[in-house]
Amino acid sequence: xxxxxxxxxxxxxxxxxxxxxxxxxxxxxxxxxxxxxxxxxxxxxxxxxxxxxxxxxxxxxxxxxxxxxxxxxxxxxxxxxxxxxxxxxxxxxxxxxxxxxxxxxxxxxxxxxxxxxxxxxxxxxxxxxxxxxxxxxxxxxxxxxxxxxxxxxxxxxxxxxxxxxxxxxxxxxxxxxxxxxxxxxxxxxxxxxxxxxxxxxxxxxxxxxxxxxxxxxxxxxxxxxxxxxxxxxxxxxxxxxxxxxxxxxxxxxxxxxxxxxxxxxxxxxxxxxxxxxxxxxxxxxxxxxxxxxxxxxxxxxxxxxxxxxxxxxxxxxxxxxxxxxxxxxxxxxxxxxxxxxxxxxxxxxxxxxxxxxxxxxxxxxxxxxxxxxxxxxxxxxxxxxxxxxxxxxxxxxxxxxxxxxxxxxxxxxxxxxxxxxxxxxxxxxxxxxxxxxxxxxxxxxxxxxxxxxxxxxxxxxxxxxxxxxxxxxxxxxxxxxxxxxxxxxxxxxxxxxxxxxxxxxxxxxxxxxxxxxxxxxxxxxxxxxxxxxxxxxxxxxxxxxxxxxxxxxxxxxxxxxxxxxxxxxxxxxxxxxxxxxxxxxxxxxxxxxxxxxxxxxxxxxxxxxxxxxxxxxxxxxxxxxxxxxxxxxxxxxxxxxxxxxxxxxxxxxxxxxxxxxxxxxxxx
Numbered sequence: 014x015x016x017x018x019x020x021x022x023x024x025x026x027x028x029x030x031x032x033x034x035x036x037x038x039x040x041x042x043x044x045x046x047x048x049x050x051x052x053x054x055x056x057x058x059x060x061x062x063x064x065x066x067x068x069x070x071x072x073x074x075x076x077x078x079x080x081x082x083x084x085x086x087x088x089x090x091x092x093x094x095x096x097x098x099x100x101x102x103x104x105x106x107x108x109x110x111x112x113x114x115x116x117x118x119x120x121x122x123x124x125x126x127x128x129x130x131x132x133x134x135x136x137x138x139x140x141x142x143x144x145x146x147x148x149x150x151x152x153x154x155x156x157x158x159x160x161x162x163x164x165x166x167x168x169x170x171x172x173x174x175x176x177x178x179x180x181x182x183x184x185x186x187x188x189x190x191x192x193x194x195x196x197x198x199x200x201x202x203x204x205x206x207x208x209x210x211x212x213x214x215x216x217x218x219x220x221x222x223x224x225x226x227x228x229x230x231x232x233x234x235x236x237x238x239x240x241x242x243x244x245x246x247x248x249x250x251x252x253x254x255x256x257x258x259x260x261x262x263x264x265x266x267x268x269x270x271x272x273x274x275x276x277x278x279x280x281x282x283x284x285x286x287x288x289x290x291x292x293x294x295x296x297x298x299x300x301x302x303x304x305x306x307x308x309x310x311x312x313x314x315x316x317x318x319x320x321x322x323x324x325x326x327x328x329x330x331x332x333x334x335x336x337x338x339x340x341x342x343x344x345x346x347x348x349x350x351x352x353x354x355x356x357x358x359x360x361x362x363x364x365x366x367x368x369x370x371x372x373x374x375x376x377x378x379x380x381x382x383x384x385x386x387x388x389x390x391x392x393x394x395x396x397x398x399x400x401x402x403x404x405x406x407x408x409x410x411x412x413x414x415x416x417x418x419x420x421x422x423x424x425x426x427x428x429x430x431x432x433x434x435x436x437x438x439x440x441x442x443x444x445x446x447x448x449x450x451x452x453x454x455x456x457x458x459x460x461x462x463x464x465x466x467x468x469x470x471x472x473x474x475x476x477x478x479x480x481x482x483x484x485x486x487x488x489x490x491x492x493x494x495x496x497x498x499x500x501x502x503x504x505x506x507x508x509x510x511x512x513x514x515x516x517x518x519x520x521x522x523x524x525x526x527x528x529x530x531x532x533x534x535x536x537x538x539x540x541x542x543x544x545x546x547x548x549x550x551x552x553x554x555x556x557x558x559x560x561x562x563x564x565x566x567x568x569x570x571x572x573x574x575x576x577x578x579x580x581x582x583x584x585x586x587x588x589x590x591x592x593x594x595x596x597x598x599x600x601x602x603x604x605x606x607x608x609x610x611x612x613x614x615x616x617x618x619x620x621x622x623x624x625x626x627x628x629x630x631x632x633x634x635x636x637x638x639x640x641x642x643x644x645x646x647x648x649x650x651x652x653x654x655x656x657x658x659x660x661x662x663x664x665x666x667x668x669x670x671x672x673x674x675x676x677x678x679x680x681x
Contacts, residue, residue: 048071049344064107069104080092080116093106113148119131119311133311134307165289170390173290176227180199180263193265227363227533251365254301299335299369318336318403347374361389365394371407419485426472432498446635446674448608448609452471460529498535520654522534541571599615642669652677
């Protein structure tokens with residue numbers, strides 16, 4: 014009986030292929046002539062007509078749809094061959110009833126063979142490990158009060174303070190005191206404490222004062238087995254499988270498609286309720302695997318760039334690079350970002366290896382998000398691991414940031430200028446006594462714009478400004494990649510004690526948080542967290558990556574400095590100027606400073622600041638340095654690695670001393 018059924022299905026498929034209208038044939042590899050589909054119903058929708066399936070696969074000979082009862086295992090309960098009116102149209106089939114609770118896969122017949130089953134590229138709900146797409150009522154995944162969830166207020170992008178974190182790092186250690194360690198729900202728990210009574214979790218974020226959390230990839234990725242959630246597994250998640258559904262290992266039940274969706278929404282809702290916006294790390298530049306990816310199994314070849322010999326181009330150094338310049342790939346990226354912003358209320362997107370994407374795609378992303386909410390922040394790595402195969406002038410590289418208004422890029426110029434080269438463990442930067450880094454620091458201070466007092470020939474990487482406004486630059490000294498700041502300091506200053514190393518860290522972060530642009534910090538550095546010296550801990554165990562929150566108690570002075578530094582920035586708009594014109598009008602570098610010293614003034618109530626004038630000076634040497642300042646009486650806000658937000662102490666005159674390896678901030 015089963016064989017008879019399969020024979021009948023094959024007969025229907027053959028008839029469909031013979032009777033299909035084949036006008037304007039589309040050839041494999043002729044990607045510019047692939048039809049563009051503008052509909053919003055790929056690949057499954059449920060409405061009053063029932064359950065509708067639509068697959069874009071122009072070069073497929075036939076398409077088989079399978080319906081399952083479960084997300085893994087078992088035989089299909091229904092098999093259908095999809096139809097299309099012409100090669101220019103997508104494949105379609107429909108069921109009269111809503112198939113809630115069922116799962117499905119597609120399989121295409123291409124170049125004489127049936128390719129493996131796939132949930133499709135557009136799946137928004139999946140079973141365990143993302144092998145089958147799920148049919149669920151998305152409205153039923155909304156947590157209570159979701160319709161009232163609102164983004165915390167944001168006036169301008171330079172008001173943002175980003176805290177980059179990984180779900181597991183942040184909450185898995187026993188000292189976090191969180192019953193949902195490593196899960197989305199960990200960021201919904203209030204009142205969590207370390208054994209020493211220190212705030213952890215969401216309370217810690219509020220105490221620190223950041224405005225945005227940047228969460229490492231949280232879509233469904235391939236390197237963690239969701240069916241074994243309690244086993245020792247770890248990955249950052251830069252190995253995409255299903256771009257439009259949350260990662261199951263971060264949920265309390267990866268076997269239930271709705272659970273991961275609901276719990277991610279609960280996380281966003283809880284952070285919003287506590288005044289914190291949420292940024293999703295997105296990795297559209299490559300996929301986890303090549304021929305077996307959901308892209309390859311639905312429309313072979315189209316979604317990727319290739320070399321002249323037909324092999325995969327690999328600007329990601331992960332095996333492939335996606336072809337964002339092709340219309341359906343661009344549409345996919347734009348609509349995916351739009352979906353996360355609307356369905357999950359995400360407030361920003363960080364693009365991994367954004368330099369692989371083309372400029373027009375990033376501009377399209379910005380334009381679509383502007384329609385939803387122009388305060389949604391977009392930024393990315395303005396580089397690639399290797400040169401993309403498209404022209405450099407077309408790539409969303411750092412040097413092309415000025416072509417992408419409203420899209421920001423990371424400043425590796427400031428990063429390496431402050432702490433030393435990212436790949437050289439023992440290399441030093443301005444904050445650790447290296448000479449010749451002053452112009453790179455100054456370039457970061459002005460937000461990578463054009464400023465008449467900077468010699469761009471001496472900036473370490475960029476010989477010209479690349480932003481239109483400081484809103485387009487992310488200033489930072491470390492992130493999940495490479496050595497975290499604590500490890501870098503220990504490796505580059507091996508003879509220094511912990512107190513001295515923390516002093517270097519304070520100088521480095523003071524440069525970041527008082528510079529124009531958007532400051533960014535890596536989770537746990539405020540309590541001097543390390544990663545045991547591991548450069549690339551993407552798959553290292555919890556012993557390396559998890560944050561021991563007992564460090565907060567033992568490094569309380571370090572935390573207090575970071576907290577006060579953030580409060581200083583938030584309280585004084587002079588450090589948050591949003592346009593190049595304002596920076597050039599109000600920020601002036603003090604000439605004639607000693608070697609390894611950078612100093613400047615912010616004048617004229619910059620940005621409407623209550624302080625009429627501010628002096629900021631950084632001393633990267635191990636000796637005290639004297640600088641000339643405008644004559645008058647000054648409140649001392651920061652001095653000798655301490656911060657006093659009220660400025661209880663004062664100095665008077667036209668000279669000031671900057672302590673070794675420290676910042677000096679004066680105000681009046």
